[in-house]
Amino acid sequence: MANKVTPVDYDFATIKTSLQSYLQNQTEFADYKFDGSAMSTFLDVLAYNTHYNAMTVNFGLNESFLDSAKIRSSVVSSAKALGYTPKSVTSAVATITIQVTEVTGSPGPLSMPAGTKFTTAIDGINHVFNTTKAHTSDAAYKFTDVLVTEGELKTRTFVVDAADQNQLFVVQDSNIDTSTLKVVVKDSYSSATGTAYSKTSDIINIEANSKVYFLQEGYDGNYEIYFGDGNVGNKLSAGNVVVVSYLASNSTSGNDANAWALSGTINGFSGATITNVLTAAGGSAREGIESIRFNAPLAYSAQDRTVTASDYKTAIITNYSALDAISVWGGEDNVPPVYGKVFISIKPTGAEALTLTQKNEISTDILKPRAVMSITPVFTDPTYTYINLEVIAKYDPTSTGLSADGVASLIKNKIITGTSSFSSTYLNKFNGIMRHSKLLSTIDSTSISILSSIARVQMERRLVPYSLSKYIIDFPEAIFQKASVVLSSSEFVYSGQTCVLEDVVPTNGIGVRDINIVRKSGTSTLIVQSNIGTLDPATGIVQLNNFAPDAYTGAYIAIRTIPNSYDIAPERYMLLSMESSGVNVTVQSDASTVDYNANSRF
Amino acid sequence: MATRTFSNSPYNLEGGGKVSSRSIQYSDLDFTFLAKPGSGDLYVKTDAASIKQSVYNLVMTNVGERPFQPHIGTNISGMLFENLDVSTAMSIEARIKHSLGQYEPRVEVLDVLVSEDGAHTLIASVTYQILSSAEVVEAIISMERIR
Numbered sequence: 218m219a220n221k222v223t224p225v226d227y228d229f230a231t232i233k234t235s236l237q238s239y240l241q242n243q244t245e246f247a248d249y250k251f252d253g254s255a256m257s258t259f260l261d262v263l264a265y266n267t268h269y270n271a272m273t274v275n276f277g278l279n280e281s282f283l284d285s286a287k288i289r290s291s292v293v294s295s296a297k298a299l300g301y302t303p304k305s306v307t308s309a310v311a312t313i314t315i316q317v318t319e320v321t322g323s324p325g326p327l328s329m330p331a332g333t334k335f336t337t338a339i340d341g342i343n344h345v346f347n348t349t350k351a352h353t354s355d356a357a358y359k360f361t362d363v364l365v366t367e368g369e370l371k372t373r374t375f376v377v378d379a380a381d382q383n384q385l386f387v388v389q390d391s392n393i394d395t396s397t398l399k400v401v402v403k404d405s406y407s408s409a410t411g412t413a414y415s416k417t418s419d420i421i422n423i424e425a426n427s428k429v430y431f432l433q434e435g436y437d438g439n440y441e442i443y444f445g446d447g448n449v450g451n452k453l454s455a456g457n458v459v460v461v462s463y464l465a466s467n468s469t470s471g472n473d474a475n476a477w478a479l480s481g482t483i484n485g486f487s488g489a490t491i492t493n494v495l496t497a498a499g500g501s502a503r504e505g506i507e508s509i510r511f512n513a514p515l516a517y518s519a520q521d522r523t524v525t526a527s528d529y530k531t532a533i534i535t536n537y538s539a540l541d542a543i544s545v546w547g548g549e550d551n552v553p554p555v556y557g558k559v560f561i562s563i564k565p566t567g568a569e570a571l572t573l574t575q576k577n578e579i580s581t582d583i584l585k586p587r588a589v590m591s592i593t594p595v596f597t598d599p600t601y602t603y604i605n606l607e608v609i610a611k612y613d614p615t616s617t618g619l620s621a622d623g624v625a626s627l628i629k630n631k632i633i634t635g636t637s638s639f640s641s642t643y644l645n646k647f648n649g650i651m652r653h654s655k656l657l658s659t660i661d662s663t664s665i666s667i668l669s670s671i672a673r674v675q676m677e678r679r680l681v682p683y684s685l686s687k688y689i690i691d692f693p694e695a696i697f698q699k700a701s702v703v704l705s706s707s708e709f710v711y712s713g714q715t716c717v718l719e720d721v722v723p724t725n726g727i728g729v730r731d732i733n734i735v736r737k738s739g740t741s742t743l744i745v746q747s748n749i750g751t752l753d754p755a756t757g758i759v760q761l762n763n764f765a766p767d768a769y770t771g772a773y774i775a776i777r778t779i780p781n782s783y784d785i786a787p788e789r790y791m792l793l794s795m796e797s798s799g800v801n802v803t804v805q806s807d808a809s810t811v812d813y814n815a816n817s818r819f
Numbered sequence: 820m821a822t823r824t825f826s827n828s829p830y831n832l833e834g835g836g837k838v839s840s841r842s843i844q845y846s847d848l849d850f851t852f853l854a855k856p857g858s859g860d861l862y863v864k865t866d867a868a869s870i871k872q873s874v875y876n877l878v879m880t881n882v883g884e885r886p887f888q889p890h891i892g893t894n895i896s897g898m899l900f901e902n903l904d905v906s907t908a909m910s911i912e913a914r915i916k917h918s919l920g921q922y923e924p925r926v927e928v929l930d931v932l933v934s935e936d937g938a939h940t941l942i943a944s945v946t947y948q949i950l951s952s953a954e955v956v957e958a959i960i961s962m963e964r965i966r
Binding site: 229230244245247248251252254256257258259261264265266408463 | 843844845846847848849850852864865872873874876877880885886887888891921922923924925
């Protein structure tokens with residue numbers, strides 16, 4: 218036995234055992250191994266102290282690394298070393314058009330300053346949206362496509378202290394949307410105007426007198442503003458006054474606002490008709506610890522430049538929070554290859570595709586400052602394929618107090634509703650794969666009374682006809698080939714008749730199929746227009762030529778097919794989605810759960 | 820052959836004289852932490868005195884007092900506010916027997932007598948036999964409410 222303490226591990230019992238092993242080599246105090254002895258109590262104290270110190274060091278070391286830190290300030294601090302500033306709360310943004318009414322006289326084009334307020338109510342709660350820059354109306358007093366941002370405008374003032382060389386100006390407001398932050402420095406309180414400072418996160422183009430400020434998240438979670446030291450960025454002088462203004466956001470609660478009223482006046486006129494152009498979206502909560510842990514190394518590896526596809530992805534995720542999913546791929550991987558371009562597909566929060574304004578915003582504000590000359594970003598709207606389900610389940614009525622309809626409702630909720638539903642868990646994201654077995658597991662786990670289930674799967678794409686009348690619809694999965702019709706559509710009017718699309722079954726049911734426009738009359742099918750297009754089951758591509766319907770019900774024409782595999786894996790820009798109307802659940806009672814005569818066959 | 824040394828603790832052996840003809844089997848620090856005059860060394864308890872100190876420690880330890888060892892102790896001090904009746908005395912007796920049986924393998928408890936001395940003092944008289952020497956010892960442990 219070595220005559221020394223051997224620290225094998227740092228839990229209390231091991232340390233105490235180690236100390237006891239050490240004491241075996243002496244005869245002065247032989248009672249160390251009896252729990253009631255003073256020596257044993259001493260060993261408790263020593264072991265506890267060592268254990269305590271070891272744990273403190275362990276916790277401290279854990280907090281020193283981005284991978285293992287648990288406390289937000291530790292994660293933020295590690296991220297800061299990587300040049301990453303966590304995203305703040307983000308305000309919802311809407312687009313509206315304002316027609317000022319009851320204008321008297323001929324004032325000419327009206328001007329609407331930044332900070333003009335508009336009110337809206339969401340679920341009975343009032344919210345205020347603001348313009349963030351000045352706008353000028355047209356000659357008819359109309360302001361078109363004005364962006365309004367949710368939040369309360371707040372201003373804080375700080376005085377530069379000569380005695381504090383490293384002064385941080387702390388904005389004590391956890392609701393600050395830092396993207397709306399404006400910093401103005403005045404010479405003194407009495408100065409009427411000041412100089413606007415802009416935010417910077419790197420020092421590449423900063424000179425000694427550049428009017429820039431830096432932003433970081435502080436130890437207490439508040440954002441801190443600081444300025445240059447005279448070598449990198451302009452240094453402030455004692456007595457200067459820093460005026461900070463920003464919007465204090467209500468996070469996600471501003472989303473979905475779409476009815477507006479002018480608060481106050483525009484050029485003195487209070488009458489206004491406001492049209493909602495784009496419903497408010499993009500309000501998001503402050504970036505969480507796990508998100509910071511994920512994004513900071515990515516931002517660092519991109520070095521604020523966008524070269525590879527993942528650089529683009531990182532740049533957008535880091536700087537644009539109003540998105541649910543993003544897919545980016547290089548032009549060389551595109552089908553067909555397009556060299557020198559990078560393709561970006563984004564599913565924004567609360568909408569299916571980015572608006573032109575949002576694309577321009579991302580392109581101009583986020584990508585352009587980081588782009589290299591030889592690569593052009595191209596936005597591709599996500600293509601949605603809706604999964605329709607016909608679910609049939611057997612249940613044991615003795616295991617539940619619910620009726621068959623009640624169980625069916627439970628199943629449908631489990632598939633569609635809520636953040637833990639099948640739809641939320643597996644679909645609505647790029648690379649979100651529809652796995653049939655996972656779906657059945659979800660259904661079977663809904664209730665203990667469910668004995669078995671099957672789910673028939675159908676793919677649906679939605680076509681909004683436009684003037685070109687030629688369409689290529691690429692389903693994410695090959696189409697099932699059988700000796701009967703596999704393609705159908707919702708109704709539309711063609712040549713004055715209510716029609717649908719239908720494929721022509723080829724010989725043996727195998728091979729490319731023609732598509733006809735047909736009219737259903739009882740059980741018979743009448744061809745209205747033959748060979749309007751083709752369906753290639755092997756590739757899943759449906760092509761329609763000269764398809765120009767006169768009218769259609771609803772916002773689109775639904776085109777439905779049966780997939781060759783019930784597991785459906787979408788490609789880059791494709792998203793799978795489900796809607797409640799596309800999920801039909803039938804639950805049947807299984808008369809006996811033990812008798813071999815149970816009606817267990819579907 | 821180590822030299823036996825007695826402390827001035829009240830829990831050391833009383834009387835009996837010094838025995839120097841056999842080796843010391845048990846030795847422990849004296850919990851009073853008094854220094855010897857002259858050398859300044861701590862006193863050491865040995866054999867029966869050491870065991871007696873251990874018995875006293877175990878009886879007076881509250882459950883949860885020792886770090887990471889939640890089962891050591893009797894929680895008797897928590898019972899000072901109970902009525903001193905037969906059931907309380909039996910409970911104290913059982914706890915002492917259990918604790919010593921579990922954590923003091925050097926002795927066999929022969930008897931535990933719980934009594935009251937005046938209005939505020941509880942006396943537990945623990946009689947045990949030291950297994951290695953067959954010596955029978957009685958440890959009288961008194962507990963007093965201080966407020």
